[in-house]
Amino acid sequence: MSFVGRHVLSIDPFSRADLEALRALATRLEPVAQRKVRCHALEGAVLANLFFEASTRTRMSFHTAFSRLGGSVCDTTGFTFSSISKGESLADTARVIAGYADAIVMRHPEQGSVAQFAEHIQVPVINAGDGAGEHPSQALLDYYTISAEFDRLGKTIDGMTIAMVGDLKHGRTIHSLSKLLALFERITFHFIAPHALRAPDALVEMLREKGHTVTIFDSVGAGIADADVLYATRIQKERFGTEEAPEGYSEQFRINRQTIDRYAPSDVVIMHPLPRDSREGAFDLATDLDSAPQLAIFRQTDHGVTMRMAIFAAVLGVADNIEQYFSEQRGFRPTRYSELDAPFYTLNKD
Numbered sequence: 001m002s003f004v005g006r007h008v009l010s011i012d013p014f015s016r017a018d019l020e021a022l023r024a025l026a027t028r029l030e031p032v033a034q035r036k037v038r039c040h041a042l043e044g045a046v047l048a049n050l051f052f053e054a055s056t057r058t059r060m061s062f063h064t065a066f067s068r069l070g071g072s073v074c075d076t077t078g079f080t081f082s083s084i085s086k087g088e089s090l091a092d093t094a095r096v097i098a099g100y101a102d103a104i105v106m107r108h109p110e111q112g113s114v115a116q117f118a119e120h121i122q123v124p125v126i127n128a129g130d131g132a133g134e135h136p137s138q139a140l141l142d143y144y145t146i147s148a149e150f151d152r153l154g155k156t157i158d159g160m161t162i163a164m165v166g167d168l169k170h171g172r173t174i175h176s177l178s179k180l181l182a183l184f185e186r187i188t189f190h191f192i193a194p195h196a197l198r199a200p201d202a203l204v205e206m207l208r209e210k211g212h213t214v215t216i217f218d219s220v221g222a223g224i225a226d227a228d229v230l231y232a233t234r235i236q237k238e239r240f241g242t243e244e245a246p247e248g249y250s251e252q253f254r255i256n257r258q259t260i261d262r263y264a265p266s267d268v269v270i271m272h273p274l275p276r277d278s279r280e281g282a283f284d285l286a287t288d289l290d291s292a293p294q295l296a297i298f299r300q301t302d303h304g305v306t307m308r309m310a311i312f313a314a315v316l317g318v319a320d321n322i323e324q325y326f327s328e329q330r331g332f333r334p335t336r337y338s339e340l341d342a343p344f345y346t347l348n349k350d
């Protein structure tokens, strides 16, 4: 499909060819993401970055991506500082912001709200998470990460096994990534969650209807034994309105070095959309894996900027010959990436 002028609200309208096109575009934008060259493709354009729910990396990486393409960004965070707190409808807010901005990124706690907002306007809207609904840009950066890791490992997405662990019911990253992987062939999904947080039936049915294999597990061990990717997620307590851990959610869902050494293949790619809950009793992805080369979580966050640049370039119609907007990087030039991921980037080679 042509992305120009389109909203990005869900993975539903994407084809495999669309994914491949975005991946190719992201690869061409890698020198800009790594600050080796500058890009002025979006000079003069303004992004409205509207976040009505907590965010660190999604908000900042959209901001960074738009800035690296030469555009500028207006941010608003939380309901308190927005006129929505004065009773303004989403439709009015949409109409107003469409008069200011050339692209809009929006995160909102209600499922379907971002689509409702986008209905009223022509300016491209990107869904940065609508409640327990979808998070398409996260799925795209996850796909970009899996592709890069698999290139290194000599694997293909077709035929892969992915183990998804944690809050599969409320995790919008799980919903979007599953839909995205369903565009490939013969995927085996291992859904590992306590009963109360299992993946929605409709999602499981859709994956099976498309010919993929879905197996449900209620503990980690067997579910990760033959995984190519292990995708851990946080328990989304804010979505079930209680601080109580759900029944059945216990120590056995923690992914740590011992779990990986004991059950997972040595080349498993460990992913997480982040944030991970590092508080005691959270049983989320443990920090004792931080120096493990299989841990791709910070490569994911780096890829978030690149993929979001590709999304903006595509929807704002500057993707063709994007290199014509490149210029020499003057002044500041970064020389290093984080030590954790140093082996994966050429920048850190002395």
Ligand code: NCD
Pocket: 057, 058, 129, 135, 138, 172, 173, 233, 234, 236, 273, 274, 275
């Ligand atoms: C996730 C989200 O907000 O959906 N984070 C992200 O965007 N990278 C996951 C979460 O909040 O647990």
